[in-house]
Amino acid sequence: MVTIIGSFVQIATLCLNNFFFVNGFDHAKERFYFVLILSCLAPVLFVYIGIIGIVIPVLLLIYSNYRYKKDPIVSITAPFFAVIILVISDHLSFLANSFLFDISVEMVNAQLSYYGLHLLFFLLFSVLLSFITHMVIRKLKQFVPVFKHYFLFLMSLTVLTVSFFYINILVSDRSGFSSEIVQFNSFIFLAYFALFITILGLLLFSVIKEMKVKNKQEEYKQLRMYSENLEEMYGELQKFRHDYINILSSMSEYIRTKDMEGLETYFNEKVMPTGQGIKKNHYKLGALQNVKVTEVKGTLVSKLIKAQDLGIDIALEATEPVHQINMDYIRLCRCLGIILDNAIEEAEQFDGSSIHIAFIQKENSLLIVVANTIGGEIPKLYKVFQQGYSTKGENRGLGLSNLKEIVSKCENVTLETKITGKMFFQELEIAD
Known part of the structure; x- marks a missing residue:
C-alpha cells in the first residue's frame, strides 16, 4: 500500500x-x-x-x-x-x-x-x-x-x-x-x-x-548609426544651402530684365517642386523631435532615410514627447527594426506604397503603430509569425518569428497584427 x-x-x-x-x-x-x-x-x-x-x-x-x-x-x-x-x-x-x-x-x-x-x-x-x-x-x-x-x-x-x-x-x-x-x-x-x-x-x-x-555593443552601434544619419542630414542641408543660393542667382536675371512671365514659369516649374520636396521631407522627419529616446530615434532616422532614398512615401507622427519607454531599448530597437524592415521591403516592390508610423501616448501605456500598404498577395495572419513563412520567396520569413520571440519575453509588451483592406498593421503596446 x-x-x-x-x-x-x-x-x-x-x-x-x-x-x-x-x-x-x-x-x-x-x-x-x-x-x-x-x-x-x-x-x-x-x-x-x-x-x-x-x-x-x-x-x-x-x-x-x-x-x-x-x-x-x-x-x-x-x-x-x-x-x-x-x-x-x-x-x-x-x-x-x-x-x-x-x-x-x-x-x-x-x-x-x-x-x-x-x-x-x-x-x-x-x-x-x-x-x-x-x-x-x-x-x-x-x-x-x-x-x-x-x-x-x-x-x-x-x-x-x-x-x-x-x-x-x-x-x-x-x-x-x-x-x-x-x-x-x-x-x-x-x-x-x-x-x-x-x-x-x-x-x-x-x-x-x-x-x-x-x-x-548594440547600444554603441545604434548611437553610431544615429550620428552617421545626423551627418548625412547635415550634408543634405549644406547641399540645399548651396542649391538655394544658385536658385536665387538664377532668378536674378529674370528680375533684372523684368521678364515676369518667364520668372513665373521658372518659379512654377523649377522652384516650387523643389520647395514641395523639402517641405515633404521636413514633414516626415520633423516629428522625430518628440522622440527623446536616443537609441529609438537613431533606429527611426536610419529607417526613414532608407525609405525616402527608395522613394517610399513615409510619415511619422508623435504629437506628444516620448521621454522614456518601459522596455529594454535594445529589444525595442530590434522590434522596430524588424517591423520597419518588413514594411520597407513590402512597400518598395510596388508604386504608390506608403508607410505610416505613430507614437500614441495612452493613459497607462505607449502604443507604437506601423502601417504599410500591401501591393501583392495578402498574407495569412495565422502564418505570418511562423518561422520560414514569407510571401517573398524562399529562405525568408525569419524576422517576424524573431519579433514574436522577443515580445514573448517581455511581460508588459503586447503585439497585435491585423490587416484592414490593403493595409498591414503592427501595433506594439508597452505598459508603463
Whole structure:
C-alpha cells in the first residue's frame, strides 16, 4: 500500500512541477488526463522495473513539453529539474521526520500514518522548492538566447546530477534503506545540490556579463548609426544651402530684365517642386523631435532615410514627447527594426506604397503603430509569425518569428497584427 500511494503521489508531483516550470497548464484538460494516467501507471512501473522506472515518465514529459513548446532547452531541462526537486524533497522529508519527531525510515515504511506525515513534508518541500525554481526561471527567461550557447553544458550538468542521485539511491536500495544510510545520502545530496546551484550561479554570472557586453555593443552601434544619419542630414542641408543660393542667382536675371512671365514659369516649374520636396521631407522627419529616446530615434532616422532614398512615401507622427519607454531599448530597437524592415521591403516592390508610423501616448501605456500598404498577395495572419513563412520567396520569413520571440519575453509588451483592406498593421503596446 505504501509503495502504491507513494509512487502515485511522487509521479503526480513530478508531472505538476514539470508543467509548472514550462507554464504548461494552458491545455488543462489534456494535462489532467496525462497526469492521472501516468500516476496510475506509476505503481506498476516501480513494482516491475524499480527505481529506474522514473526514466519512462521523464521521457514522456520531454515529449509532451516539446509537442507544445517547441523549445528543446525548456522541454528537456524542466523534467530533470522536477526530478532533482523530487529527490531533494523526499530526503528533506525523511530528515524532518527524524529530527522533529524521531521517526525512522523503517517506521515510515512500516506504518501508513507515519508515511502520510512523510508525504505531507514531501509535498511542502516540493512546493517550496518549485516556487523558488520557477521564480529563478522567470528571471532567466531574458537570457535564454545566450543560454542556448551553453545548452550542452547545462544539459550535461543536469543529467549528471540526476544520474548521481539515482546511482546513489540504487546502491542504497541494494544495501537496504536504513535511517543511517538515508540520512547520509540526504547530506550528500544536499551538498551536491549546493554545488550544482553554485555552478549554475557562476554560469549565470558569466551569461549576464556576456549580455551586458553585447548590449553595450548594440547600444554603441545604434548611437553610431544615429550620428552617421545626423551627418548625412547635415550634408543634405549644406547641399540645399548651396542649391538655394544658385536658385536665387538664377532668378536674378529674370528680375533684372523684368521678364515676369518667364520668372513665373521658372518659379512654377523649377522652384516650387523643389520647395514641395523639402517641405515633404521636413514633414516626415520633423516629428522625430518628440522622440527623446536616443537609441529609438537613431533606429527611426536610419529607417526613414532608407525609405525616402527608395522613394517610399513615409510619415511619422508623435504629437506628444516620448521621454522614456518601459522596455529594454535594445529589444525595442530590434522590434522596430524588424517591423520597419518588413514594411520597407513590402512597400518598395510596388508604386504608390506608403508607410505610416505613430507614437500614441495612452493613459497607462505607449502604443507604437506601423502601417504599410500591401501591393501583392495578402498574407495569412495565422502564418505570418511562423518561422520560414514569407510571401517573398524562399529562405525568408525569419524576422517576424524573431519579433514574436522577443515580445514573448517581455511581460508588459503586447503585439497585435491585423490587416484592414490593403493595409498591414503592427501595433506594439508597452505598459508603463
